[in-house]
Amino acid sequence: MDESQLNDLAQLLKALGEYNRLSLVYKLCNCSAPENAMCLCDCCSVDASVTSRHLKALTQQGVVKMEKRGRERLYSLNRTAVSEKLRALADAIKPSEHEFGYR
Amino acid sequence: MDESQLNDLAQLLKALGEYNRLSLVYKLCNCSAPENAMCLCDCCSVDASVTSRHLKALTQQGVVKMEKRGRERLYSLNRTAVSEKLRALADAIKPSEHEFGYR
DNA sequence: TTAATACTTGCACATATGCGCAATTATGTA
DNA sequence: TACATAATTGCGCATATGTGCAAGTATTAA
Numbered sequence: 001m002d003e004s005q006l007n008d009l010a011q012l013l014k015a016l017g018e019y020n021r022l023s024l025v026y027k028l029c030n031c032s033a034p035e036n037a038m039c040l041c042d043c044c045s046v047d048a049s050v051t052s053r054h055l056k057a058l059t060q061q062g063v064v065k066m067e068k069r070g071r072e073r074l075y076s077l078n079r080t081a082v083s084e085k086l087r088a089l090a091d092a093i094k095p096s097e098h099e100f101g102y103r
Numbered sequence: 104m105d106e107s108q109l110n111d112l113a114q115l116l117k118a119l120g121e122y123n124r125l126s127l128v129y130k131l132c133n134c135s136a137p138e139n140a141m142c143l144c145d146c147c148s149v150d151a152s153v154t155s156r157h158l159k160a161l162t163q164q165g166v167v168k169m170e171k172r173g174r175e176r177l178y179s180l181n182r183t184a185v186s187e188k189l190r191a192l193a194d195a196i197k198p199s200e201h202e203f204g205y206r
Numbered sequence: 207t208t209a210a211t212a213c214t215t216g217c218a219c220a221t222a223t224g225c226g227c228a229a230t231t232a233t234g235t236a
Numbered sequence: 237t238a239c240a241t242a243a244t245t246g247c248g249c250a251t252a253t254g255t256g257c258a259a260g261t262a263t264t265a266a
Contacts, residue, residue: 001129007122014120016192018224022113026104029195037243047226052244054224071233071242083197086189089119092132094186121254140213150256155214157254174212174263 001092012085015061020044021054025063025077034067034074104195115188118164123147124157128166128180137170137177 001009016022027043028035041051055075058064063082064075090096104112119125130146131138144154158178161167166185167178193199 006125006129010120010122010125012120013116013125017113017115017117017120019110019113020224022109022116026109026195038241046224048242049227049244050225056244068233073243077196079197083193083199086193086196087199090186090189090193092129093180093189094182096186096190123254141211149254151212152214152257153255159214171263176213 009085009089012061012063012082015057015063018054020046020050021058024051024054024058028064028075028077031076034076036069036072036074038072040075112188112192115164115166115185118160118166121157123149123153124161127154127157127161131167131178131180134179137179139172139175139177141175143178 016025023043024040027040037052037055038048040055041048044051044054055064055066055073059066059075062078065078067074067076087096119128126146127143130143140155140158141151143158144151147154147157158167158169158176162169162178165181168181170177190199
């Protein structure tokens, strides 16, 4: 793990490590289809502008992706990328049993 | 996931989401035996007092545990607890194949 | 008992962060 | 066109955070 990878991972964890942003992520966990920003606002009791900024931060860290549809912006999780990074960290801390393959 | 659990997880991720603290965690990943604080200082180019505070933050979030030996303080990772929490989040985002059990 | 070692704590400081409100942009609708 | 809707951006503000230095505490060694 080089310096720049470590920094990227730290940025990702920082993006996830804020209550309202983590709430957004959990909300998106349960969405099979992309959600628009205003709908996501409902899960945090903050101003829409704040949610907008949190979604921007999550987008910049690759946690979510955004697509425009009309005047809406639809957000969805980058499930594979994020879960893989979290598992890689978990594995570095404690190798999972599955990694041994057989026993 | 209730509000307080979500908050705890956010705090954990925030503790991990800082470059120097994450460096400490990675350094401890490779230690089979507990490391003393001054040894850990070497992996961050900051004042010892700063490392001390980072280790305190990691301890408070349950990432590391500390034991005193003479005038040293030995730190080691709470490997199981931390990796389980990270995997739980990863699984919420994208269930791992292993969870399906068979196929 | 004096000095060295291994940390931690108090303090000050600069910067980052989260927040709300108001204004703005972009798109759709009457 | 004029207006409504969806969302973002600019601004100011309060608080949190990371940092270094100096001083303090605890333990060991001389």
